Amino acid sequence: MVDTRLTRFLLPLALLLTAVLACNIPGIAPKENIEATETMGALETIVAETMGANEGGQIDQALESPTDTLIPSEPTRPAIVHEMRPEEPVALLSELTDLSSQLLADEHRAIGDSFTLNLYERPFTAGKMDYIPHLDIVYAELGLSAPWFYVVIHLEEAPPPDAMATYGVEIDLDLDGRGDWLIMAASPPSSEWTTDGVRAMHDANDDVGGPTPLRPDIPNQERDGYDDRVFDNGLGSDPDAAWVRLDPAHPDRIQLAFKSELIDSDVEFLWGVWSDANVKKPIWFDYHDHFTIEQAGDPAIISGEYPLKDLAWMDNTCRWAFGFTPVGYEPGLCGSTSLPTPEPNMGYLVCVLGICTCQPACPPRAQPCTPCELP
Numbered sequence: 001m002v003d004t005r006l007t008r009f010l011l012p013l014a015l016l017l018t019a020v021l022a023c024n025i026p027g028i029a030p031k032e033n034i035e036a037t038e039t040m041g042a043l044e045t046i047v048a049e050t051m052g053a054n055e056g057g058q059i060d061q062a063l064e065s066p067t068d069t070l071i072p073s074e075p076t077r078p079a080i081v082h083e084m085r086p087e088e089p090v091a092l093l094s095e096l097t098d099l100s101s102q103l104l105a106d107e108h109r110a111i112g113d114s115f116t117l118n119l120y121e122r123p124f125t126a127g128k129m130d131y132i133p134h135l136d137i138v139y140a141e142l143g144l145s146a147p148w149f150y151v152v153i154h155l156e157e158a159p160p161p162d163a164m165a166t167y168g169v170e171i172d173l174d175l176d177g178r179g180d181w182l183i184m185a186a187s188p189p190s191s192e193w194t195t196d197g198v199r200a201m202h203d204a205n206d207d208v209g210g211p212t213p214l215r216p217d218i219p220n221q222e223r224d225g226y227d228d229r230v231f232d233n234g235l236g237s238d239p240d241a242a243w244v245r246l247d248p249a250h251p252d253r254i255q256l257a258f259k260s261e262l263i264d265s266d267v268e269f270l271w272g273v274w275s276d277a278n279v280k281k282p283i284w285f286d287y288h289d290h291f292t293i294e295q296a297g298d299p300a301i302i303s304g305e306y307p308l309k310d311l312a313w314m315d316n317t318c319r320w321a322f323g324f325t326p327v328g329y330e331p332g333l334c335g336s337t338s339l340p341t342p343e344p345n346m347g348y349l350v351c352v353l354g355i356c357t358c359q360p361a362c363p364p365r366a367q368p369c370t371p372c373e374l375p
Contacts, residue, residue, distance in 0.1 A: 080234040085193050086243050086257035089150035092143035094271070096320040096334055100138045101299075102156050105131035108307070110299035115311075118214045118286050118332070119318060122299055123156075123275070126312035129299070133157035134187075134252075135165060135275040137315045142169070142271055142322055144260065151256040153273050158251035163187040165277040166197075167244075167254040171263060172270040172319065177213030177331030178206065181263050182226045182282050184274070185244035185256060193243045193257070195234040200242045200262055201226035201282045210289040214332050217289045226282035231262070238262075268323035270330060278313035287311055347374045 099112040101123055108129035113121040123135035133156035141152045151169045159165055168184030186197030208225050210217035231241045241262050247253035260267070284290040297309030318334035320326075326333055335348075347358045349370040358372040 078235075080195070080239050082195070082234075082240050084240050086148050086150070087145075089141075089145075089152055089255055089257070090143060091145045092141035092150065092152060094142045094320055094322040095140065096272070096317055097139050098137045098315070098317045100156055101131065101136055102133065105133075107301070109301040113299050115288050115293050115296055115298065116216060118209075118288055118316075120287075120311070120314055120316045122308055122312055123315045124299060124308055124312055126278075126297065126308050126310070129307045132277070132313060134159040134163055135277055135313060135315050137273060137275055137317055140273045140317060144267065144322075147259050147261065148257045149260055149263075151271075151273065152247065153254040153256070153275070154250075155252045155254070155275070158246070159187040159254075161189070163277070165275055166280055167256070167276075168274050169256060170272050170274060170316075170319075172332070173263065173266050175270055175330050178209040179203065179226075179285060180208075180269075182274075182285065183242055183256060183258055183262075184276075184280075184282070185242075185254070188244045188246050188254065191246045191248035191251075193245045195239065195243055198231070198233065198242045198244050198256075199229060199282075200231035200236075200258065202228040202230050203285075204228040208285045210286065214286065215288075216293075219290055219292070223289065224283045225285035269321075270319040270326075270332060271322055272317045272319040272332065274314070274316045276314045279311065345374050347372055 099110075099121055101110045101121055104110055108124070108131075110121045110124065113119065123132045123137075124130060125132065136156040137153060138156060139154040141150075141154075143150050153167050165187045166184045167187065168182060170179040171181040171183075172178060173180045180203055182201045184199055184201070188194060188197070203226050205224070205227060207223045210220065210223060230236055231238070238259065238261070240259065242258040243256070245255050247255050263269075279287065281290075288296070291311050293305050295309060296305070296311035297307055298305035299308055300306060319330075319332040320334050321330070328335065349356050349358055349372040358374050
């Protein structure tokens, strides 16, 4: 599939160079005609090779990080016209909690990390294990107010202005443990909604997670994770598809908004959130299928793989349900690996930020949970 964004960028450049050759040398001589033809030929080769590398919508190796961009610099960048913007996040009906590493920061260690379960508590630098509070997720909310899904990520501290972090949400539509969508955004500069730095990536060939989703597999370079970049900094079939901003009242909260149409208007799925200021490779998902534990390191000070190595500067959460009541054994579900399903009509009282609700399962990072009767 031809990447029209690259066509719009490279072909005008070819025409511009040809025009320069023609205009600067009045009455082009045959030799100069040959030089211009060779220049055009070289540029056509670049265009053809670039399109071939991106055939099928796959992410180019040089442009696989959410902080990279396909957008040409001015004045060749196409104008992006927005027809609608998100409003205030409302109807935040699904929520999950995550372990904070703040109390253990002075000890340069973390608990609750499980490389085996694709569950990371790593808001630390590699090697020295210095704590990074703006990467430490403590709570997240998700809601739907048509046409927008809203995600709010609560952090221990607000990102500094020069933060190189990305924040996002991963969505499993068919509840099989494989993420289907990853919507990531660079740390937003302000409380104004923007599409700058926002990407929405889809797993077109269903290989996220490898042969055994949410469990480590032998690294295989042929797997390409989130390989289909559907939205990129406002470029895509819908320039209004995904947005990010800082919460105007709480700068330690990242707000994401994306249209329900982006995920085919599905309203029943599992979701979890991420922070990442180091690896940022959607094509490497799941990360424990790309790194070995020896390469990744471990934040647990009692581990033989301590300290963190290649897989540092990041945090993620377990997953929770949106639009349906989980039975307790959905892959990656908070609590599904540690507690059995309670008796019929019984659940666990989960308290987050002073608000307690009766849930079918107890998130492992919210334990202990008290038994309660489901509504």
